[in-house]
Amino acid sequence: MAIATTLPVAARAGNGFGDWAERHSGRIMVLPAVLIVLAFAVFPLIISAYLSVSRFALAPGGYKLSFIGAFNFRRLLVGQQQYHFLGTFSAFGPLEWGVAVLAAAALLYWLYSYLISGKLRPMGLVGRLISAGLGFGVVLLTLATIVAGGFPGSLMTTLVYVFVGVSIQFSIGLALALLCAQPIRARNWFRVIFFIPLMVTPVGIAYTFRMLADMEKGPLAPLRFALHLGEFAWATDPWSARLVVLLGDTWQWTPFMFIVLLAAVEARPHEQIEAAKIDGAGPFQIFRHVTWPAIAPVAATVVLIRLIEAFKIVDLPNVLTNGGPGLATESMTLHAFIAWRTQDLGGSAALGYILLFVSTVTCVSFFNFGVARARRYQ
Amino acid sequence: MAGTAAVPRSLYARLFQRPDPASLAPVAKVAVYTVLVFWALVCIGPLYWVLITSFKQPITVDGGPYYFPFIDFQPTLDAWTYLFVEVGRDTVRPYVNSVIIALAATFAAVFIGALAAYALVRIRFQVKIAAIVIFLTLLVATIVAVAAFRVPWTIAAAAAIALFVLFLSTASRRFKGALGNADIEFWIISNRIMPPIVAVLPIYLMFQQFHLLDTHIALIATYTAVNLPIVVWLMRDFFAGIPIEIEESAQVDGCGKFRTFFVIVMPLARSGLAATFMLVLILCWNEYLLALFLSNANAQTMPILVSAQNGTRGPQWWYMSALIVIMVAPVIVIAVALQKHIARGILLGAVKG
Numbered sequence: 001m002a003i004a005t006t007l008p009v010a011a012r013a014g015n016g017f018g019d020w021a022e023r024h025s026g027r028i029m030v031l032p033a034v035l036i037v038l039a040f041a042v043f044p045l046i047i048s049a050y051l052s053v054s055r056f057a058l059a060p061g062g063y064k065l066s067f068i069g070a071f072n073f074r075r076l077l078v079g080q081q082q083y084h085f086l087g088t089f090s091a092f093g094p095l096e097w098g099v100a101v102l103a104a105a106a107l108l109y110w111l112y113s114y115l116i117s118g119k120l121r122p123m124g125l126v127g128r129l130i131s132a133g134l135g136f137g138v139v140l141l142t143l144a145t146i147v148a149g150g151f152p153g154s155l156m157t158t159l160v161y162v163f164v165g166v167s168i169q170f171s172i173g174l175a176l177a178l179l180c181a182q183p184i185r186a187r188n189w190f191r192v193i194f195f196i197p198l199m200v201t202p203v204g205i206a207y208t209f210r211m212l213a214d215m216e217k218g219p220l221a222p223l224r225f226a227l228h229l230g231e232f233a234w235a236t237d238p239w240s241a242r243l244v245v246l247l248g249d250t251w252q253w254t255p256f257m258f259i260v261l262l263a264a265v266e267a268r269p270h271e272q273i274e275a276a277k278i279d280g281a282g283p284f285q286i287f288r289h290v291t292w293p294a295i296a297p298v299a300a301t302v303v304l305i306r307l308i309e310a311f312k313i314v315d316l317p318n319v320l321t322n323g324g325p326g327l328a329t330e331s332m333t334l335h336a337f338i339a340w341r342t343q344d345l346g347g348s349a350a351l352g353y354i355l356l357f358v359s360t361v362t363c364v365s366f367f368n369f370g371v372a373r374a375r376r377y378q
Numbered sequence: 379m380a381g382t383a384a385v386p387r388s389l390y391a392r393l394f395q396r397p398d399p400a401s402l403a404p405v406a407k408v409a410v411y412t413v414l415v416f417w418a419l420v421c422i423g424p425l426y427w428v429l430i431t432s433f434k435q436p437i438t439v440d441g442g443p444y445y446f447p448f449i450d451f452q453p454t455l456d457a458w459t460y461l462f463v464e465v466g467r468d469t470v471r472p473y474v475n476s477v478i479i480a481l482a483a484t485f486a487a488v489f490i491g492a493l494a495a496y497a498l499v500r501i502r503f504q505v506k507i508a509a510i511v512i513f514l515t516l517l518v519a520t521i522v523a524v525a526a527f528r529v530p531w532t533i534a535a536a537a538a539i540a541l542f543v544l545f546l547s548t549a550s551r552r553f554k555g556a557l558g559n560a561d562i563e564f565w566i567i568s569n570r571i572m573p574p575i576v577a578v579l580p581i582y583l584m585f586q587q588f589h590l591l592d593t594h595i596a597l598i599a600t601y602t603a604v605n606l607p608i609v610v611w612l613m614r615d616f617f618a619g620i621p622i623e624i625e626e627s628a629q630v631d632g633c634g635k636f637r638t639f640f641v642i643v644m645p646l647a648r649s650g651l652a653a654t655f656m657l658v659l660i661l662c663w664n665e666y667l668l669a670l671f672l673s674n675a676n677a678q679t680m681p682i683l684v685s686a687q688n689g690t691r692g693p694q695w696w697y698m699s700a701l702i703v704i705m706v707a708p709v710i711v712i713a714v715a716l717q718k719h720i721a722r723g724i725l726l727g728a729v730k731g
Contacts, residue, residue: 018634025635026501033494033566033606040581040603041569042514046521047580065525176417179410183401192717193418196425199713199720201664203681204702207688208424211431211695219427221443251424259721305727312573315666319685333575333667340671345579352576363571 048349056345072350081347084327084335085354087145087153096143103139107132131365134358151238154327154335154351155358157317160242161331162310162362165249170303172250173257178291180258181265191262198255206319209248213320238328241321245329248316253309257302264298265291300374304366311359425710432457432699439695457696461704472683473704479594479679480662483601488655490602491609492617492647494566496639498559498610499617500625505562508553512545563614570607578671585672592674600668605658612657612723616650617643653723656716660709680705 021028052072054065076085092100114120114128138159145152152160180190197205213234215224224232234240272290281289314333317323323330323338330338332355339348387395393405402410430446431439433453438444444451461469497503516538523529585596620643628638644651666681673682684701691697713720 021636022634026497026503029493029497029501029635029639030503030562032490033610034562036490036599036603036606037566037569040600041572041577043517044577044580044584045572046518047583048576050521050525051579067526172417176414179413182406182410184407184410184414190414190418191721192714193421195717195721196710196713197421199660199664199709200425200706201681201684201702201709203664203666203684204428204706205424207684207698207702208428210688210692211427211699212424217440217442219423219443219445251420255421256724260725263725308571312575312667314575315681315685319688322689333573336575337667337670340579349576349579352573352579355573356576359573360571 048352051345051349052353054346056343058343068346072346073354075347076350076354083151083153085153085155085332085351086141087156088151089144090148090150092143092148096148099143099147100140103136107136127364127368130361131369134361134365151327154330154332155354157242157328157330158311158313158332158355158358161246161249161313162307165246165253166303166306166310168246168250169253169257169306170299172254174261174299176254176258177261177265178287180262191259194258195255197252198259200252202252202315203319205248205252206316209244209251209316210320213244235321236325238325241325241329245316245320248320249310249313253306256306260298260302261295264295268294296374297371300366300371304363304371307363307366308359311355311362425706428699428702428706431695432703434696434699436694436696457700460697461700469683469701469704472678472680475594475673475677476663476680479597479601479677480659482594482598483605483662484655484659486598486602487605487609487658488613488651491606491654492613492644492651493639494606495610495613496617496643498563499614500622501635503559503562504556506553507555507557508549509546510557513542516542563610567607567611570611574604574667578668581668582671591672592676594677596672597669597677597679600672601662601665604665604668605661608658608661608727609654612654612727613647613650615726616647616654619650620646649719650723653716653719656712656720657723660712660720663709 051065053067053069055068055071057064057066075081111128111132114124141156142159144150145156176194180187180194211218212220215221215229215232215234224230234244268291273286276286276290312333313331314337317329317331318334318337321329323334332351336348336351336355339345339351394403396403401407430453433447433455434444434451435454435456438451447453520531520534520538523534524531581600582591585591585593590596624642624646625638628642629635633641664681665679666685669677669679669682670685673679678686684698684705687698687701
């Protein structure tokens with residue numbers, strides 16, 4: 001798209017700084033951005049890779065790095081930090097085995113249908129193998145730590161925040177967008193109010209939800225008496241603590257889904273809706289066959305952007321629950337921060353790399369199998 | 379509500395059917411408003427609670443929930459005087475830090491990002507893949523040489539740059555494969571996918587080497603870098619929307635590329651620039667993780683102050699609330715006043731993907 005609109009570089013022969021700058025104007029304009037990205041993204045990525053295979057130790061006059069291979073990764077995945085990162089596993093019962101076999105069968109069928117589809121490409125196969133492998137690993141981990149009754153580690157907690165949080169935010173955002181697109185008054189007021197939470201500093205949200213979750217003197221305390229809950233605190237049970245973090249996250253990010261989906265809903269084809277109504281289609285049929293196809297590309301894109309950001313969650317668990325009770329609300333970024341604070345830079349870098357891997361694979365998979373498909377839908 | 383039909387409508391029809399196609403049935407209308415008002419309360423409620431808590435005394439906080447100033451509790455300014463008079467210096471310094479860092483980083487990011495976005499929209503680039511491969515190889519080799527074989531970093535960097543220039547001036551012409559504008563754009567934007575935790579450790583060590591930890595410069599530079607992709611992403615479309623004829627006629631009149639950009643293009647794109655600026659400003663203001671690593675006492679920003687005070691004064695709701703109010707007030711004012719513009723920026727980013 002950019003090619004058709006480019007300006008010709010002025011072909012003036014000449015010397016002097018002005019002409020030199022003019023001839024190289026494109027490069028000069030892009031160079032600062034490229035240098036900054038090199039210095040703050042590419043260079044750190046390489047150093048981080050180096051750190052993740054090293055042991056970091058303070059030494060007189062600085063620090064010392066010694067190469068230790070994949071030790072940092074092994075410690076997280078199978079070693080003494082496994083309980084912290086992957087969680088504590090429980091033995092599988094019949095239910096867990098059943099689900100695991102079903103998941104494996106589904107993924108194998110998916111790979112098989114790709115193999116016989118005739119569109120086989122080496123890169124496509126490798127990508128699908130990675131996606132399927134990670135997906136199966138996540139299923140096994142979920143079964144071993146949540147379904148079978150173990151303790152989830154920071155990886156599982158992050159995945160819960162990402163997938164549960166994004167689903168809830170998308171559902172509420174879509175529902176609100178559909179309601180707000182109805183012919184009602186004061187629509188702009190709702191729009192402004194619904195937008196506010198997105199801009200509020202996450203650390204402030206975290207502390208506010210800490211107050212709201214206080215069932216002794218917080219604003220929701222009367223509910224405790226109304227429901228006869230007795231002594232009850234959100235932050236003492238692992239799942240309720242995670243729920244409070246999710247609530248804070250949902251409060252902040254639903255507006256993002258809302259504004260984007262509202263724009264998509266308002267742009268849907270009105271003639272088709274009128275035609276469908278005349279043909280006697282109910283609201284659900286209209287949604288299924290007119291509205292949803294029209295907004296699917298935008299919906300997929302907005303979920304993708306939210307997925308990218310959701311993997312970075314750290315402020316809410318750190319301030320709201322301090323990662324507790326135990327490790328229950330610790331996200332991977334918080335885990336890496338705690339590792340860094342205890343001078344374990346190698347472990348911290350390894351965690352960062354695993355997070356990069358998981359989030360990239362998830363987002364690329366979602367892009368290839370979700371966004372691209374939704375766009376073809378149109 | 380009676381409808382336009384001459385036949386009197388039944389109660390059911392009057393409640394559940396649309397009086398005309400352009401409006402809702404009364405029951406549906408009540409349901410829609412109920413849900414929307416409920417969500418509006420959900421959005422406002424927590425902020426209202428923080429605001430009133432900042433006017434409470436310890437006794438009104440601990441005595442159970444009170445909701446309405448002057449009705450069920452007497453508001454005082456105790457927390458506010460404490461915040462601004464007794465510990466005033468500890469409050470104002472992080473606040474000023476936050477303002478300086480957010481403004482400087484936003485200016486830098488928008489300026490550098492807009493330049494790059496404009497060039498990527500209007501000027502054609504060809505970057506040899508071979509050059510990139512050589513560059514990355516040299517970078518890795520330099521790092522390994524410095525870290526593992528204790529070569530002084532100045533010598534290693536000079537050698538690498540010399541080799542790279544040598545390659546560019548000799549062998550690079552033989553390679554054909556090249557990347558275009560779309561690839562460069564994608565490369566810059568894709569940095570947003572990278573979780574900041576991966577990059578922050580080396581950035582921390584880098585600033586430690588330069589003795590810049592806990593300074594404004596470190597935070598400004600880092601914030602500029604993390605927000606560049608967003609600026610490029612958004613500005614690209616604002617620039618592409620400007621008719622190219624204006625720029626062409628400026629060029630015909632002898633206006634150079636830089637002058638065209640500053641004198642003609644920037645003013646034309648000012649609403650887009652403003653939207654991007656506000657969005658990036660808010661992102662810088664709210665940033666937490668990078669400041670957690672890179673600042674300590676001297677360059678501490680507001681989110682770090684709140685999170686640190688949460689550890690020591692967590693139960694003092696009145697003080698913490700006042701602190702949060704001054705932290706989020708500017709962002710909320712911006713959000714309410716410029717909702718349309720900021721939302722447009724977000725929309726643009728999200729819709730085209």
